[in-house]
Amino acid sequence: MRAQAAIRSEEKFKPAALYFALVLGAGFVLGTIRVPFLVPRMGERYPEFLEMPIGFTALTMSVLAELQLAAVLQDPSIGQYIASRDPISGTVYLFMLLLFVLMPAILAHTNGDQVGSGHQLP
Numbered sequence: 001m002r003a004q005a006a007i008r009s010e011e012k013f014k015p016a017a018l019y020f021a022l023v024l025g026a027g028f029v030l031g032t033i034r035v036p037f038l039v040p041r042m043g044e045r046y047p048e049f050l051e052m053p054i055g056f057t058a059l060t061m062s063v064l065a066e067l068q069l070a071a072v073l074q075d076p077s078i079g080q081y082i083a084s085r086d087p088i089s090g091t092v093y094l095f096m097l098l099l100f101v102l103m104p105a106i107l108a109h110t111n112g113d114q115v116g117s118g119h120q121l122p
Contacts, residue, residue, distance in 0.1 A: 023058075026054075030051055030054070034047040034048070034050070038050070045108070048104070049104075056101070059097065059100055059101065063097070067081065
């Protein structure tokens with residue numbers, strides 16, 4: 001029984017690790033453009049805002065892919081799929097999506113004017 005649980009955990013870990021590596025890699029590539037070229041000219045804040053549409057696009061694509069796969073694999077309507085979600089885990093999932101969307105604003109608010117202070121747009 002423990003061996004099966006370990007195999008299932010490993011099967012879940014591999015895609016999560018790949019996703020993490022892809023997101024980290026994309027952030028690294030974007031950072032190599034943002035930090036040396038944009039930050040000196042614009043400060044920290046505005047170049048980070050330029051990267052945010054990528055995050056929103058990724059979120060949108062992720063949610064659409066999930067809904068599409070649910071419709072294809074489980075054959076319910078999208079409304080039925082959403083209604084069939086567990087009330088607790090579904091609520092946590094929606095909260096995490098909301099947090100994902102709001103995190104840049106939360107961080108900007110908590111950092112106040114420290115982020116990009118002293119830098120003005122040309």
